[in-house]
Amino acid sequence: MLNPDSLFQIGNPIAFLGWLLLLVAPRWRGTRAMVLSGALPLLLAATYVILIGYQTFAHPAPGAGFGSLAQVAALFREPWALLAGWVHYLCFDLAVGAWEARDAHRRGMPHLVLIPCLVATFMLGPLGLLLYCGLRQRWQPAPAAAPLA
Known part of the structure; x- marks a missing residue:
């Protein structure tokens, strides 16, 4: 049976x-097809x-909403909403990580420099984005770099 857990x-x-x-495989065809695309x-x-x-x-949370922190807390007491919120994080963080990888490749940034940014984005979302945006200022886009996706 499908449940939030x-x-x-x-x-x-x-x-x-x-x-x-x-x-580990940013230039692999499968990575391009599944993630970078x-x-x-x-x-x-x-x-x-x-x-x-x-x-x-199907499972509205009583007192839930976005108008106050208490309403948001009420929303996330509902397991289906909590799961949706988690998937929201998974989606956006992975989309940001894919953008970082595509942009880094376009700029000619070494992959080893990108790895800490990707790990930080995976674990702490906005921190990784800030780290990457700070580092990307050092690399201007490479004129002939082939796109990853």
Whole structure:
């Protein structure tokens, strides 16, 4: 039976696979097809839409909303909404990581320099984005770099 816990156990490895590919095989055809093309982040986005719709209509959280911190806390007491929120993070962080990888390649940034940014984006989202945006200022786009995706 599909419940928030079982779906959590499915979603995490899928996102982790995307991160693993970005870290260890950024130029592999499979990485380009699954992650850098946006396919895996879009799969997570579609999953989010389904989850948030299901939560909204089948499992509404009493007192939930976005107008106050208390309303957001009430929303995330509902397991389906919490799962949707988690998938939201998985989706956006992976999309940002894919952008970082594509942009770094276009700029000619060495992959070893990118790895700490990707790890930080995977673990702490905005911190990794800030780190990458700080580092990318040192590399101007390479004129003839072939795109990763």
